[in-house]
Amino acid sequence: MVFNLRWGILATGGIAETFVKDLLRDPAERGVTDVTHTVAAVASSSSKSSADSFVQRLQVPEPCATYGSYAEAVNDASVQAVYVASPHSHHFQHTMLALEAGKHVLCEKAFTVNAAQAKILCETARKKGLFLMEAVWTRYFPLSIEVRRLVQTGAIGEVLRVISDLSIGDEPETAWSADHRMVNKDLAGGALLDLGVYALTWVFQILYHTLPPSQRKAPSQITSHMSKYPKTGVDEEATMIITFPTTTPSALPNRTSHAVAMTAFRVSTDPDNRGSAGPSVQIQGTKGHIQIFGPAFCPEKYRVVPCSESGDPATIQDVHMPIPGGARGMFWEADEVARCLRDGKLESETLPWDESITIMEVMDKVREQGGLTYPESIESTSYPLAL
Numbered sequence: 001m002v003f004n005l006r007w008g009i010l011a012t013g014g015i016a017e018t019f020v021k022d023l024l025r026d027p028a029e030r031g032v033t034d035v036t037h038t039v040a041a042v043a044s045s046s047s048k049s050s051a052d053s054f055v056q057r058l059q060v061p062e063p064c065a066t067y068g069s070y071a072e073a074v075n076d077a078s079v080q081a082v083y084v085a086s087p088h089s090h091h092f093q094h095t096m097l098a099l100e101a102g103k104h105v106l107c108e109k110a111f112t113v114n115a116a117q118a119k120i121l122c123e124t125a126r127k128k129g130l131f132l133m134e135a136v137w138t139r140y141f142p143l144s145i146e147v148r149r150l151v152q153t154g155a156i157g158e159v160l161r162v163i164s165d166l167s168i169g170d171e172p173e174t175a176w177s178a179d180h181r182m183v184n185k186d187l188a189g190g191a192l193l194d195l196g197v198y199a200l201t202w203v204f205q206i207l208y209h210t211l212p213p214s215q216r217k218a219p220s221q222i223t224s225h226m227s228k229y230p231k232t233g234v235d236e237e238a239t240m241i242i243t244f245p246t247t248t249p250s251a252l253p254n255r256t257s258h259a260v261a262m263t264a265f266r267v268s269t270d271p272d273n274r275g276s277a278g279p280s281v282q283i284q285g286t287k288g289h290i291q292i293f294g295p296a297f298c299p300e301k302y303r304v305v306p307c308s309e310s311g312d313p314a315t316i317q318d319v320h321m322p323i324p325g326g327a328r329g330m331f332w333e334a335d336e337v338a339r340c341l342r343d344g345k346l347e348s349e350t351l352p353w354d355e356s357i358t359i360m361e362v363m364d365k366v367r368e369q370g371g372l373t374y375p376e377s378i379e380s381t382s383y384p385l386a387l
């Protein structure tokens with residue numbers, strides 16, 4: 001029996017468009033036969049006409065309701081799950097709106113502005129028996145699943161270090177106006193929440209998530225550096241050194257694993273857009289390395305470099321895992337939401353609530369160390385608040 005999930009889309013911006021385009025693709029194109037997706041409603045907080053033109057532009061099949069407010073969409077009985085695609089500043093309020101209306105939620109990254117907000121969302125979902133997930137699409141890429149499997153099966157031994165970078169090489173002065181969500185403090189802009197979350201995703205999916213749930217431990221130490229964008233005061237660079245208490249269950253007592261996670265606007269992980277500068281993520285184990293190529297949010301190649309005394313290059317393995325059909329690759333996370341709802345789960349095992357909260361706590365700490373605070377209205381845990 002095929003399970004169909006009926007989505008309500010909150011916002012008509014850039015990522016809402018990309019996500020819906022992926023939702024509308026034929027799942028068979030990616031080899032999926034157990035779940036399908038329907039876009040049942042689209043809402044714009046600006047105007048109904050914005051939702052109408054979104055639906056027309058993307059040729060969303062009828063029937064698809066359009067609304068000029070998010071409240072109307074979350075109260076539409078034909079919507080099962082809501083995709084929150086507003087700026088970071090509004091994730092807490094918009095996700096609460098949907099949960100309070102009894103809807104399951106997939107909320108864009110960064111999950112919230114701070115960990116306190118994330119905890120309340122998860123607690124609300126738990127109490128109401130609703131599914132909730134942070135939309136970290138990277139986790140659901142077949143490449144991520146395969147790399148986690150390799151680490152878990154000991155392909156590169158005990159992983160002691162991860163180096164992870166998502167830096168985009170854009171001059172903020174010319175790339176964005178001061179009110180753009182990337183640099184606007186009122187919208188919780190800045191490199192850390194927008195991009196650093198992916199560098200942290202690789203750190204966590206390797207050094208935290210590959211352990212059995214009962215053995216996952218929050219970082220014992222976080223040291224960071226942050227530079228500010230003078231025009232708006234958000235961070236334009238953050239570099240983090242993170243220590244985890246232990247690595248694998250068989251690790252020697254007191255052994256720790258470490259990560260360096262980086263993000264920046266002005267320098268780039270991949271300056272020539274051809275990968276010449278090397279991998280974006282390096283996973284370093286006692287028996288070899290796994291290197292990830294391509295942007296940390298949607299990599300399409302990994303390389304396994306085993307330790308070898310002879311240095312025989314034939315042992316190096318490059319594995320290409322392109323996204324099918326020229327899509328963005330957001331459909332895999334949507335498939336996960338559908339399967340979780342079909343199976344009656346409230347959270348995804350691939351990105352459980354506690355892990356999203358722990359990552360938000362790391363970002364809280366890094367912001368504290370860097371002296372980055374957002375306006376009280378968007379750090380607030382009060383609901384409802386008109387922002």
Ligand SMILES: NC(=O)C1=CN([C@@H]2O[C@H](COP(=O)(O)OP(=O)(O)OC[C@H]3O[C@@H](n4cnc5c(N)ncnc54)[C@H](OP(=O)(O)O)[C@@H]3O)[C@@H](O)[C@H]2O)C=CC1
Nearest residue numbers: 011012013014015016044045046085086087088108109110
């Ligand atoms: N997974 C991924 O690859 C990506 C994820 N993202 C994430 O998606 C979210 C949105 O990013 P993106 O789509 O690029 O942003 P956009 O600025 O393109 O769109 C945001 C949309 O949010 C709605 N919105 C609601 N309230 C506000 C407000 N107060 N100010 C501005 N917009 C508001 C608007 O839609 P409307 O008027 O219709 O309500 C707006 O178009 C962010 O959390 C970002 O981190 C972004 C890019 C890629």
Ligand SMILES: O=C1OC[C@@H](O)[C@H](O)[C@H]1O
Nearest residue numbers: 109168182194195198297
């Ligand atoms: O999530 C994202 O991934 C792609 C980036 O270009 C974008 O800024 C970010 O929000």
